[in-house]
Amino acid sequence: MQITRRRLLAAAGAAPLAAAPARPKIAALATIYHRYAHAQHIVDRFLDGYGWNNTHYRPGVDLVSLYVDQVGENDLSRERAARHPGMKIYPTIAEALTLGTGKLAVDGVLLIGEHGRYPRNEKGQRQYPRYEFFQQIVKVFRESGRVVPVWNDKHLSWNWEWAREMYDTARSMGFPFMGGSSLPVTWRTPQVEMPPGVRVREAMCVCYGGVDSYDFHGLETIQCMVERRRGGETGVKWLQAWRGEKFWEAYRAGAWPRDLMEAALSRSHTLVPAREGFNHIFPTEADMRRLVKNPVAYRYEHNDGLLCTMLLLPGLLRDFNFAARIDGRAEPFSTQMYLPMPDGRTTLANFFSPLVYHAEQMFLTGKPSYPVERTLLTTGLTAAGVESLFRNQEHLDTPHLAGIRYRPTRESTFWRS
């Protein structure tokens, strides 16, 4: 049966999106708000402004309401509300969206479900309530007969079915929906972009961190580059994950290309020296085995044959490095997605600045700066990686990811200005 968008909207009981007002009102929904929590980085930039385009930039939207799920001793939301009286804290998501009026009263929603104490399931996934928050947002939309753009931090949900439902709901109700992490939009060293329409044979990200966390960032690093290949994104057929001893067996068996790994490691600014007295030395396999305590690899194939590998090598480095084999170039094409990280290196996590800027642009224009299908795919890849590891590092077919096809934006959206 053919379902038109209009009929879906009618079925959902929502009116099509109206033009945004001059200064849109924004609600932020956060799991927790403390120093270095994502909500702090994101909401603070709307409240206090941030360095952007040669000045201290003040966003063209008003963040008027905030809901915080968990308020601990280190909470900053109360201090922020006191300092910014234009922003009120509400006890429920519905009230934050309706500003207590009973009807949707904001022009955009930030959904920041990262950090906070939430249980882990048997697969090790932290059950951040992004889907639950989203459902409450949609409930207000339905009851109000109006929809507004929603911006979702990081992957849509730890649960693939829920993520897919979020995506489908946004489409059927017709509201702009955008998500993902900072990696696709942050600085690059060097400042290079994947040539558009190029044929990509192999791509890799070498990064750090743990499963169901930084793996998502690594997958986003790869996806924002490979989506620019000839034919655009075609979906993913299968995924295989390895960890621990099986990781090293796969490494030795040549399961992923060594030259790309070397290229990616050569983009790092944070290689842990393998030998005392040397500040920067390329690690041997024995060095890596000694330094990396929990190596993880996700390897997967796209429908058009592109093979990708995401390596988590905690203990060896602390940055996100990309390398690819592309046609027309003998050497790997590589760069680092540079995150100025407040882990002692900086005081500000300024990689949130381009993320916040793009969210603001969606609130102002009603158009996502880049396709949410990217986030849907990387959400599915993250879940598939977790699943493969859970099923004893099994090769998994991913028919549910095989249909995710999309085209990238023509313009680059990473930070260059």
Add this chain to the structure above:
Amino acid sequence: MPKRIAVITTVYRYLSHAQHMADRFLVGYPHKGRWHKPEVQIVSLWVDQKPEGDLSRARAEEFGFQVYPTIAEALRCGGSKLAVDGVLLIGEHGKYPRNEKGQVLYPRHEFFRQIVEVFEQDGRAVPVYNDKHLSWSFEKALWMVEASRRLRFPLLAGSSLPVTWRLPDLELPLGCQIEEALMVGVGGSDAMDYHALEAMQCMVERRRGGETGVAAVQLLDGDAVWKTGEEGRWSKRLLTAALSRSDTPMGFSHQDSRPQDLVASGELRRLVKRPAAYFIEYKDGLRATLLMLSGAVRDFNFAARVKGMGVVSNQFLLTPEPNVTYSACLMAQVEEMFVTGRAPYPAERTLLVSGVLESCLTSRLEDHRRIETPQLDVRYQAPRVSRHARE
């Protein structure tokens, strides 16, 4: 055959300049997305000081080169004639006295003189790289540059700032019209102010007409810095632009990671206990200011007003220890000179910055008076491409 290189240095300890620079020719370094195996080979080393933690002997044993007791012997590899194809002169770190201007008296000029003597005696000269400024004294620095001209050997000098990554990747167009420039630096004198001045110089040297030299300088510190800002002697707009590139504002940002507009909020004055302003009046009329703002931020940021472009700015990315990958960017330039026999950018940049710094410190010593600098008649053309890390 790889080029044979002698290393002449003050001290070879973990994270000293000699270690993280010379080691790159021993164990390779990242370059253009590969772990590059250098086309040069270190064959000899001379080190002035061997304090606890000295690595020179261990490196010599592991990598099969000799540590010689004199500079001349290192250059001749124990023989009677110059036996190397290039010299890496790294006179940074080690214990040396300071003079009344606060300059550490690193013996770069003295080492360089000995190198030149060997070149003269043996009737052959090879490329020399000099780390950081040429000398604490402009007169000595000028002698070094003139010696390289007289004996016709390539000379490359300076620090990593001009060649490191820039956020964003800002390259001022050659021949642009710069209306005003401002640099924010941090750290002590005369190490970190040198880096900041050199970073600014590698940007402004691209202006129309090329570099023409400096007519006068002045160094102010304390409240006078803020007062000159109020008077418009430096641009608050450019300071805001430069600080907008910082990843390390202190105060509230350090406390709870909130972004801040340090200029508009007035927090800057609270955070910086000992500000200093280095005013540079170029011969062609360009005014440039270095503000040393320790306490406000911890990174190096530049801003300029350029005709037709408006305000532009960038951070010079100093990547973290211990990798300090920016020194790999610099050693790639040095290796290129050793291999091709051509310096990728002019040592006159370093010469001018050496002189500007010395005169600024003289101004500080002499009651912050404005000092005319006829000796800084250093003219040169910027390289067509600036050679910073961008591929």
